[in-house]
Amino acid sequence: MSLIPTLAETVSRARADLRMGLPVMIGGHLAAAVETLSSARLEDMRRLGRPVLAITQRRAETLKARAYDDGLARVQVPQDADLPWLRALADPANDLRTPMKGPLFTDRDGDPTPHMAALALAKSAQLLPAVLVVPAHAPAGLTVLAPGQVLAQLAGEAALAPVAAARLPLLSAEHSRLHIFRPDDGAAEHYAIEIGDPPRDQPVLARLHSACFTGDVLGSLKCDCGPQLHAALDAMGQAGAGVLLYLNQEGRGIGLANKMRAYDLQNQGFDTVEANHRLGFEDDERDFRIGAALLKRMGFAQARLMTNNPRKVAMMENHGIEVTQRVPLITPRNRFNTGYLDTKAEKSGHLL
Ligand SMILES: Nc1nc2c(ncn2[C@@H]2O[C@H](COP(=O)(O)OP(=O)(O)OP(=O)(O)O)[C@@H](O)[C@H]2O)c(=O)[nH]1
Ligand SMILES: [Zn+2]
Structure with missing residues (x-):
């Protein structure tokens, strides 16, 4: 029956539910993102069973909570814990001001896969990876998923379909086209800027650029994204041909809101990698398969x-893309981005 939602559609719907603050059902558990949870829903969830807060191992390290599962800690939620308590565990913004949240006790027994799936879903919704999980029967109207299905779907590769393309003269190259591609999993669209008519049977001068609203649009001095974007387009313009893929993976895949949380932590003294970890993310959450697929x-x-x-x-x-040459893309340093560039070189292996 074609009118029943597919797995990809149901996962996409679940992502939207979490962003709105609505719990979803995963493997016999209610799961709600702490970031968007209301106190009324917290009380209702608490009435249904024993709540556990799922956080990533990265976040657990900062909070000094034991993670017994691969990449996951299941923190026991005390009887008197309220929404501010949950939010403080989810969001590191005030870690330094209010360091003592514990002692935190974590679960070791029981099946962790609903919690793992819930965290993966929160990450894919670009929310803080902190999810309240309560064993319960499904109340009517909620999106229902099996943990294995969620994990398989999110690890899989979305198919990208061309949607529209048009000629778009640019400062860097008048003969250019912008192509829009739409993934079949309800996630963000990605763009390809094709400069000239690059022959398909030869190595194309290509750039995989990840979206950076602050650098690309605002001209932020904190990173090298804006200058890199324009240097790449200029180089393609000069060469007469090239493809710049503009991938909507803001903040190395954590989204703009989380990137601003990371910047706030950087203002507190943490570097770009530490800030991601304190938020509960890996250094880089991007899916680079998209670039090759495009x-x-x-x-x-x-x-x-x-x-x-x-x-x-x-x-x-x-x-499946043979890289015949790596072309360096070095842009000027300034006093705001030099620490960021050093960290990329030291911790992420960038050749700068
Ligand atoms: N989380 C996080 N993301 C950042 C930060 N600064 C920049 N970004 C993001 O990092 C990404 C930069 O991507 P790219 O320039 O394509 O990639 P790169 O890994 O630096 O590699 P190359 O530029 O190709 O050498 C963009 O998505 C930015 O939004 C930061 O401090 N924290
Ligand atoms: Zn940037």
């Missing part, structure tokens, strides 16, 4: 990739 979709098999990030080269090679 280039293949556009008919390319080989690229001269403009990047300083060896991981991008490796990911392209592992997903």
